[in-house]
Amino acid sequence: xxxxxxxxxxWLRANAPAIFASLRPGASDEQIRAAEAQIGVSLPDDVRACxxxxxxxxxxxxxxxxxxxxxxxxxxxxxxxxxxRRLDEQYRRQRHDPDYDPRYVPLTVNxxxxxxxxxxxxxGSHGARVRxxxxxxxxxxxxxxxxxxxxxxxxxxxxxxxxxGVDPESDYLFVQED
Numbered sequence: 001x002x003x004x005x006x007x008x009x010x011w012l013r014a015n016a017p018a019i020f021a022s023l024r025p026g027a028s029d030e031q032i033r034a035a036e037a038q039i040g041v042s043l044p045d046d047v048r049a050c051x052x053x054x055x056x057x058x059x060x061x062x063x064x065x066x067x068x069x070x071x072x073x074x075x076x077x078x079x080x081x082x083x084x085r086r087l088d089e090q091y092r093r094q095r096h097d098p099d100y101d102p103r104y105v106p107l108t109v110n111x112x113x114x115x116x117x118x119x120x121x122x123x124g125s126h127g128a129r130v131r132x133x134x135x136x137x138x139x140x141x142x143x144x145x146x147x148x149x150x151x152x153x154x155x156x157x158x159x160x161x162x163x164x165g166v167d168p169e170s171d172y173l174f175v176q177e178d
Contacts, residue, residue: 001049001149004156011159018171019057019068027055027077035077039084041103041119044128046149051077067172070155071164072108072115083109091139100139104131107148112136117148 012020027035032048043051056076057065065073075083083106091100103119107130118129118141130151132142146154158164164173 001046001053001152004149004153005050005053007156008152008159011156015159016166016171016173019066019166019173022057022060022066022068024055024058024076026052028052031055031077035081038081039102039105041105043105043117044148046147047117047128050148050152056080066170067110067174069108069152070115070158071173071175072110072113074108075106079109080106083114087135087139090135095138097139099141104133104141115151116141 009020012023029048029052032043032051036042054074056074056079057068058076059079060066068074084102087100087104087106088102091097092102101120104116105119106114106116108115112135114133114135115130116133118131127147130146130148134140163176165176166172167174
């Protein structure tokens with residue numbers, strides 16, 4: 001995890017200093033356990049290791065962090081719990097949406113599109129996957145998903161490969177056109 005973050009840090013310092021500055025200090029084991037207890041899950045070791053390096057991003061003036069991970073604002077543990085509660089209330093308690101499961105844990109949030117950590121055990125699965133969820137009209141998940149370490153490593157590869165640029169007005173990352 002540290003090697004991946006070292007690569008991300010180098011790119012951010014050179015290309016996106018506002019995003020680099022928005023990264024929060026690492027969370028303590030106690031903070032991680034408290035978030036897990038509030039959500040009712042155990043986060044995978046690689047996710048815990050990541051949050052020990054950075055506890056997501058600081059909120060910007062508009063109340064949300066700058067778009068970062070795969071172009072999406074990265075949830076601090078506190079925001080993760082808030083967003084999880086919002087989703088759980090909206091989809092499980094109010095709508096009873098059959099596609100929603102409370103073991104989908106928000107990693108990023110961006111106007112009804114978020115990356116979630118899918119902690120639902122599945123036959124033949126090798127641990128948690130990161131999946132894209134669209135929540136604008138019901139709860140819909142993408143079918144793809146890497147484990148968290150692979151997802152973060154792919155992001156670092158995309159940064160190094162020039163796939164992302166930084167919008168000078170908003171400081172958000174965006175995918176470069178091919």
